[in-house]
Amino acid sequence: MRTHPVLRWAVPAFLVVQAGVLGLAWWADSGLLLALAEVAALTGFGCLLLLAQYLLLRGRYTREREAARRAAERRRVADEVHDLVGHELSLIAMQAGLLELRADGADAELAGQLRAQAERAVASLHDTVALLHGTAPDEPVTDDIEALVARARRAGARVTLHGNLDRYGDLDSDRALDRDAEPAAGPPAGRVAVPARLAVHAVVREGLTNAARHAPGSTVAVVLSTSVGADGDVVEARVATSGAPPPDAPGAAGPAAGPPAGRDGGHGLDALHRRVAALGGRLDVRHDDETHVLTARIPAQPVGDPLGSVEPVEVAGARPLRALVRQTAVPVVVACTAVLAFWTWASHDTTAEPEVLTRFAVGLPAGELDALVPERQAPVRLARSPEPPPGSTCRAYTDGNFPLAAASVEVCADGQAVTRVTDLAAEPLW
Template structure:
């Protein structure tokens, strides 16, 4: 639209000048020029708004897709990654217990499972995961039982009865993340899962604690574990809870504290859709606020200067007449003459001096009346609105 704005403006300008030339009216020229400039400014603002609205729509859709892609990536990490870790653990136990031929096959199976886990982590890291919101198909007891069948040394203490579904989902995810990290980084180490409920300031609080003994200290290269914890922390925080992961004296402890009846939405991603830019109307206001304020200040400043001590009130203009004594005229008129004239006045009468004043018209405060007088009285009063421009 903007590419047509300048040609359209030039055409309008040509029409304005032609109309003013035909009419010979400065007032008509000023009004037409003001209308043309206003229309051009509105056209530019409309084009800019449409441009910003299109950009905002594209950014919003791209952000929504990115959030959904990261959410699905975390879902794959939590579900598939946990199963692959259990497969790798079972293959490792089989490798230790089987004879030479079976042990070699089990070793290959374990290596392939570990490679699959590593590839999965790289893929999820590339997609930059967010908080998952997948449904839970089994409870914590089943989760622990499956880990034991895979060879993990897991003990379970406590339960989480009479809690809201969001809290149960989050507790299940915390335990699963702790067991998955234990199977990956400390296979065969004792793992204690402790679930408890206590009274808090805003209601009952559920605590899920996964402690892995004989666990190696986290290193800078264990990026995916930290990434998974970041996603889990966002999920817990969305429910008004707190997640803490610490390593002390060879024991890695993952602890989550969540309200039993949280106010968060469990079926939504914990990461909201954030846009890089502001809404189109707000962005347009921000972009045009300074130019509009400056333009208004310039117009008001010019009008104030042009009308100050040059404006004749209506009752004064009504007293201008031929024969009015010059001394009385000097007592009535403002001190300054109007600096803007949009009309060509006739030649002054012989021996007379002509002066022009304005009625304060906005925004130019153009001269509207001219009074000619000699040393004794007014000789001519001219309404400049009816005079030609040239």
């Protein structure tokens, strides 16, 4: 069990205080002073223990939070590798598959080997990402969607691009897809912030990557548009893959099929969901009539932080103060309840009120004394009382002092009258 450095000097300090308390009680010859000083010393030592435990919890919480932050950073790097390298490997596999179909003999065999190696590289990449997956990726190296589409076309993909982000257009992308034409052009749109452009680039890239892996040879339509929303301009990116297999179907067959569907485990879409949500947008994925549609709507001027993790860095344990309260709440409540219960028992029917104490005097008739004193004697005595007078019986009562309700006065009587009244607070302890 770990201990905090505070305890290294707290324990010796407590022993020194204890010695001082005993010395003070010896010098003052007062049991009540000893009890009060002992309660104060124990309270102070308990506070030191609580402080040490709090510092331990705070240190552990800080270490766990730093570890969570580093893990989130590693996962961000993994998502970046998934987005960039995975896209490139998928294009290589598709190009090798096309070359295998068109070539003959040794060239076709070599192209097949290249495609198989690319597929294995993609699978290994996904396994690696699965180990480190968790948060949104950092920024891609470019937001040029036209160049992204052009590279996919050169790799053999059947991709069409409709609209752009710099003019207001018709957001009815279904109509644009059906007509295979540009959305209706409008006036120039407001400036689309770089984070929104980069997120749109990531959406298009993910859609093209999934189409190349799961539905090679299908027609892919990319529709971009900007509209005026209730809270400002909104950009929409839609990637529709016609002839795509349903999400639960096995990978498309054929020489250029790529890795089996589902090998990714959804890491790319999960990261994309968080990336879009961090900018205040929404990402929808649906599969209708053999058409897989990926749609993102993002504010043109997002208020989120695209560079940070969209998942808060959290640790499994509670915050240190909350954890300390949880750990000490039950013991403290039990201790306080026990002290209150003992004081209630010790002071019940044993406490003499101040006006009663002033009436205790030598010579007070025994009948009057019996009418004044409580029913019970105080169960706790911290002082050594002197020998009782001959023929007298002594009884001790408390003034209700907390927390012990120790006896504070002793009254002796011989059956006829009070023979002695002793203030026990002034009597020696030994």
